[in-house]
Amino acid sequence: xxxxxxxxxxxxxxxxxxxxxxxxxxxxxxxxxxxxxxxxxxxxxxxxxxxxxxxxxxxxxxxxxxxxxxxxxxxxxxxxxxxxxxxxxxxxxxxxxxxxxxxxxxxxxxxxxxxxxxxxxxxxxxxxxxxxxxxxxxxxxxxxxxxxxxxxxxxxxxxxxxxxxxxxxxxxxxxxxxxxxxxxxxxxxxxxxxxxxxxxxxxxxxxxxxxxxxxxxxxxxxxxxxxxxxxxxxxxxxxxxxxxxxxxxxxxxxxxxxxxxxxxxxxxxxxxxxxxxxxxxxxxxxxxxxxxxxxxxxxxxxxxxxxxxxxxxxxxxxxxxxxxxxxxxxxxxxxxxxxxxxxxxxxxxxxxxxxxxxxxxxxxxxxxxxxxxxxxxxxxxxxxxxxxxxxxxxxxxxxxxxxxxxxxxxxxxxxxxxxxxxxxxxxxxxxxxxxxxxxxxxxxxxxxxxxxxxxxxxxxxxxxxxxxxxxxxxxxxxxxxxxxxxxx
Amino acid sequence: xxxxxxxxxxxxxxxxxxxxxxxxxxxxxxxxxxxxxxxxxxxxxxxxxxxxxxxxxxxxxxxx
Numbered sequence: 001x002x003x004x005x006x007x008x009x010x011x012x013x014x015x016x017x018x019x020x021x022x023x024x025x026x027x028x029x030x031x032x033x034x035x036x037x038x039x040x041x042x043x044x045x046x047x048x049x050x051x052x053x054x055x056x057x058x059x060x061x062x063x064x065x066x067x068x069x070x071x072x073x074x075x076x077x078x079x080x081x082x083x084x085x086x087x088x089x090x091x092x093x094x095x096x097x098x099x100x101x102x103x104x105x106x107x108x109x110x111x112x113x114x115x116x117x118x119x120x121x122x123x124x125x126x127x128x129x130x131x132x133x134x135x136x137x138x139x140x141x142x143x144x145x146x147x148x149x150x151x152x153x154x155x156x157x158x159x160x161x162x163x164x165x166x167x168x169x170x171x172x173x174x175x176x177x178x179x180x181x182x183x184x185x186x187x188x189x190x191x192x193x194x195x196x197x198x199x200x201x202x203x204x205x206x207x208x209x210x211x212x213x214x215x216x217x218x219x220x221x222x223x224x225x226x227x228x229x230x231x232x233x234x235x236x237x238x239x240x241x242x243x244x245x246x247x248x249x250x251x252x253x254x255x256x257x258x259x260x261x262x263x264x265x266x267x268x269x270x271x272x273x274x275x276x277x278x279x280x281x282x283x284x285x286x287x288x289x290x291x292x293x294x295x296x297x298x299x300x301x302x303x304x305x306x307x308x309x310x311x312x313x314x315x316x317x318x319x320x321x322x323x324x325x326x327x328x329x330x331x332x333x334x335x336x337x338x339x340x341x342x343x344x345x346x347x348x349x350x351x352x353x354x355x356x357x358x359x360x361x362x363x364x365x366x367x368x369x370x371x372x373x374x375x376x377x378x379x380x381x382x383x384x385x386x387x388x389x390x391x392x393x394x395x396x397x398x399x400x401x402x403x404x405x406x407x408x409x410x411x412x413x414x415x416x417x418x419x420x421x422x423x424x425x426x427x428x429x430x431x432x433x434x435x436x437x438x439x440x441x442x443x444x445x446x447x448x449x450x451x452x453x454x455x456x457x458x459x460x461x462x463x464x465x466x467x468x469x470x471x472x473x474x475x476x477x478x479x480x481x482x483x484x485x486x487x488x
Numbered sequence: 489x490x491x492x493x494x495x496x497x498x499x500x501x502x503x504x505x506x507x508x509x510x511x512x513x514x515x516x517x518x519x520x521x522x523x524x525x526x527x528x529x530x531x532x533x534x535x536x537x538x539x540x541x542x543x544x545x546x547x548x549x550x551x552x
Contacts, residue, residue: 074523077527078529081498081502082498082499082502084533085498085499086495088495088540208518209515209518213512213519217520225512225522226507226510233507233510236506241503264547267541267544267546267547268541270537270541271534271537271541274530274531274533274534274537275534277530278527278531281527
């Protein structure tokens with residue numbers, strides 16, 4: 001066993017130990033397991049919400065995107081910030097309604113708001129379809145990290161298998177309590193590593209930040225700014241809007257919202273989370289630093305930029321530390337995804353559609369039994385999915401975003417859309433998203449003669465507009481501008 | 489609570505202000521101008537949200 005592998009193993013054991021200890025004598029009822037008994041304070045909620053940004057995908061993908069696509073990466077910095085701003089007003093009413101009705105999952109929220117099982121099953125299916133590729137992508141990232149950081153002594157397949165085992169064990173035992181304690185360690189170490197690498201590497205290799213960016217600009221003119229087509233403003237604007245809108249629509253985002261003890265937590269975090277985003281900037285710097293130092297990475301390899309550069313610059317033990325932190329960044333969102341997906345299957349598909357009289361204890365037992373099943377399924381996709389995963393993840397964002405209009409109108413006293421309208425809007429938009437993904441269509445391939453300003457519109461954003469139009473038309477046709485029955 | 493409309497400013501600045509600063513030079517704080525502009529909106533957004541938070545009656549008298 002080499003030095004870096006030892007360090008990675010220590011990190012993983014630490015995560016497992018913390019995850020298991022998190023249970024500490026609590027009786028794991030369904031509410032404790034899924035949403036921590038709704039007892040987390042501002043800081044823990046902050047870490048769960050921040051845990052969703054600093055995933056493996058951001059660490060590898062953020063630096064890789066900067067390396068491979070240049071200015072396109074800036075969108076990642078902006079959409080979370082905009083999402084945090086509107087979270088100040090969006091999250092408190094969601095939390096309030098969920099607490100009042102003891103809601104455990106996103107589909108259940110829709111069911112209680114619209115009094116429709118059809119809608120909650122639809123929401124559940126959309127959420128699960130989007131979540132599993134996301135989980136697979138985290139695992140795949142974990143495999144890559146362990147493989148590169150162990151200098152190839154452990155290949156990706158056993159790393160993914162061990163990672164999944166670790167994840168499944170502590171999720172079954174501690175539920176969301178485990179996630180939150182791993183998140184504490186993860187965020188402290190990611191913060192340290194990202195800031196250090198982002199400052200050290202540009203200075204070490206180029207003598208400074210300005211020098212680095214000038215060198216890149218000279219070697220690749222236009223790479224650091226938005227261009228007139230492709231990575232254009234239209235692309236930037238619609239992609240930022242789409243992803244900002246979809247930000248809280250993931251089933252696991254709802255899980256972290258429900259863990260809060262008070263709605264005050266969201267308003268406080270809306271102030272502090274935008275600043276926290278600055279760490280991402282340092283991740284980008286690492287990717288930019290790699291452009292001229294490890295040139296030639298193509299396609300999916302761009303995600304290796306951060307590690308290739310680190311292996312070149314540091315001793316094995318430090319590469320091990322980076323690897324260990326990388327493993328943690330996969331475990332936190334991974335565990336949240338596992339919890340929300342298993343809960344959704346047990347609570348909304350089983351109890352919602354098959355056995356409506358199941359007790360909480362039964363649902364909890366089924367949810368925990370499903371954890372290893374969902375974990376294995378994701379591991380299978382991670383090992384066999386290939387490059388298709390990234391396109392599935394991008395599709396995932398387009399999928400979950402379609403739930404936004406239905407969620408938003410449900411929060412108002414007078415509801416502008418009815419159940420039939422919301423369902424039709426979601427169905428039509430999802431069909432459009434899935435068929436565009438399967439046929440690799442974009443606005444540009446469907447309407448090639450349009451000017452770039454229109455051609456570069458993100459397809460998911462176009463689907464969102466179709467969604468709203470269909471939902472409004474159907475609601476109008478079925479005319480019942482029904483007053484909300486269940487809003488608080 | 490007219491102050492809450494300040495929250496619109498980052499949206500406008502990021503989505504519509506960016507074309508005006510789409511340049512590499514001058515380098516600001518070591519970053520290309522366009523990246524420095526976008527990054528500046530992280531602390532500025534936090535500042536705006538901080539103001540809104542302090543003025544919001546919902547956050548008074550309840551300490552949790």
